[in-house]
Amino acid sequence: MRKIVLINPWIYDFTAYDLWARPVGLLYLASIIKNNIEDKEIHFIDCLDRFSEDVRKKLKFPPSKEDGRGKFYKERIKKPEIFSDIPRFYSRYGITEDMFIERLLKIGKADLYLVTSTMTYWYPGVHRAIEIIKKLFPESQVWMGGIYPSLLYEFAKKNSGADFVFKGRAENSILPLLKKLGFKVKEIPVFKNMDELPYPDYSLQSRHPYLPFMTSIGCPYRCPYCATKILSPRFFQRDVKNLFNELSYYKEVYGIEHIVFYDDALLINKRRRLLPLLNTLKKNSINFSFHTPNGIHVKEIDRETADAIFESNFKTLRLSLEIGVEKLTDKLAPKLKLKDFEKAIVNLINSGFKRKQLETYILFGHPLQKAQDIRDSFKFVSQFEVPISFSYFSPIPGTEDYNGLVEKGVIREDEDPLIQNKIAFVYLKSNLKMEEIKEIKEAVSQYNTKVKS
Ligand code: SF4
Structure with missing residues (x-):
């Protein structure tokens, strides 16, 4: 039996609030893997989980609203140098690092860790998750995808520590890649549009107070x-x-x-x-x-x-x-x-x-x-x-506004993507x-x- 662990990493920011977020792209991949790979075990570690029993028992943070929205548990962390002039605290949002490590160890060594991502400027949380996995299980493969590398592919490839980085959507590329890695692939369907995809695998979530839908x-x-x-x-x-x-x-x-x-x-x-x-x-x-x-x-x-x-x-x-x-x-x-x-x-x-x-x-x-x-x-x-x-x-790489700011010299293309943080941009640029x-x-x-x- 081969193991795949899906990871939704932390948010590192000045502020974060859970407005019903879920790593839907990752959960779509979970269903595709579940349906088309034989002899596998799939696990999910959601660093932004606010609902599971151990999170509620071990961490103190305000309860959710009746509709499921709510604050994350957070720990204040050292502000990166680039933010030193911003009069706000910087935090890691989500479960503690110890809980993350505990969950990884409980699952044991996996063949593959699939790490998702969202904002480009949340990359420190993604890189930190990859660093921890690599330290614990240096022989396992770690692949990273999501919005951040889709917008900043070269930066992510160079700095994330992942063995493989997806650029753009992964629904059609994941199975051929798993096959190359030695997974037993039953079939490789081609998904032409969203209607052909299986439903995201929400069964991997600890609770279901709400669901995102598109x-x-x-x-x-x-x-x-x-x-x-x-x-x-x-x-x-x-x-x-x-x-x-x-x-x-x-x-x-x-x-x-x-x-x-x-x-x-x-x-x-x-x-x-x-x-x-x-x-x-x-x-x-x-x-x-x-x-x-x-x-x-x-x-x-x-x-x-x-x-x-x-x-x-x-x-x-x-x-x-x-x-x-x-x-x-x-x-x-x-x-x-x-x-x-x-x-x-x-x-x-x-x-x-x-x-x-x-x-x-x-x-x-x-x-x-x-x-x-x-x-x-x-x-x-x-x-x-x-x-x-x-x-x-927030100046998002590739957008007209981002390109305009680069042309005017307000931001540099090789500047730390942390400058894309919406709070940082407002204060600094x-x-x-x-x-x-x-x-x-x-x-x-x-x-x-x-x-x-
Ligand atoms: S292109 Fe404009 S209207 Fe469309 S999603 Fe983006 S901000 Fe909204």
């Missing part, structure tokens, strides 16, 4: 700061029947109540996808609470859509506005006009949503933004008395002064307390 992948828009077009160049929308079957399966097998849509473009072509899906669920009396942490396109929220999502129990909505000043919308939010936001709010309120449910994302720290633009965006949104959430700008950051954040925090109550 009805589409990619986005038809091309915002200059967004990596979606690099990671998923083609906008693919899944078939309604498959979506319905998958959600029914989760209800039946895990009794799931909270479904978290992680689409980048959930409402695009809504009449062919989301609305029929919600309708079919309703007809079959399959009920969930839905959440949209990624932000939905306000331009798409007409009265019919607002009514449908209200009746289908959308509990947490995040609205993507990005910028509340007309002169910047063409450049920073080509997907909408300010009047679209106004109409969307009216439709949502008339459908029954409370204002405090309509949290709105505003960009913070984009190179084109001056402090006054953020104050003006705040002023624009505050007319509607809905909460505001800042979407901190944006147009905002320290006192302006503080003033705007305090004003918005006071405003949020008022509108949320």
Whole structure:
């Protein structure tokens, strides 16, 4: 029997909150491996696990909200030199290193460790996990994939310590590679799109208070700061029947109540996808609470859509506005006009949503933004008395904005990717002064307390 251990590593950052995250890509690979490899054992170590019994018993941190969101356990760690001027603490989020080692030893030496990753600037957590595995089991293979190496392949290859690094999606490359490594592969299917993939293997998780779900992948828009077009160049929308079957399966097998849509473009072509899906669920009396942490396109929220999502129990909505000043919308939010936001709010309120449910994302720290633009965006949104959430700008490698910043010499291509950290960029490279950051954040925090109550 050959062993594969899947690893979701820690987050190293100034701040982190679990907004229903799950390493879905890794869990898709788990299903592909499970279905197509013989004589194998699959294990999963989730460093960001907040739910398992030992985590809850051994670590002290606040309980989750009723819908599953919550704080991670964290330990303050030494700030990298590059962050020394930032007046914030830096932490490792997730289980302790001792618990990670304990879990690795309990499973014993594996043939292969598959480590996933997310943000480029969280690479220290990924590299640390690989370092520990390599120290304990130097003869085992460690492969690394996910968003970070897909955007920063050369850096990851050179610095991660992994034996193999995936660039881009791994669903079609994993089985041929496992075959080369000597695993007994029954079959090598070719997955042409998301609808052909097996469901992510959520059975590997310790508990199921919620599940992330995607009805589409990619986005038809091309915002200059967004990596979606690099990671998923083609906008693919899944078939309604498959979506319905998958959600029914989760209800039946895990009794799931909270479904978290992680689409980048959930409402695009809504009449062919989301609305029929919600309708079919309703007809079959399959009920969930839905959440949209990624932000939905306000331009798409007409009265019919607002009514449908209200009746289908959308509990947490995040609205993507990005910028509340007309002169910047063409450049920073080509997907909408300010009047679209106004109409969307009216439709949502008339459908029954409370204002405090309509949290709105505003960009913070984009190179084109001056402090006054953020104050003006705040002023624009505050007319509607809905909460505001800042979407901190991060220069993501390969995006138009990143390339522009490199051309202007604001950042260097060979600079430590830690500079891509959204908090670091705002403090060290944006147009905002320290006192302006503080003033705007305090004003918005006071405003949020008022509108949320
Ligand atoms: S609309 Fe959203 S997901 Fe689409 S490109 Fe713009 S920021 Fe990215």
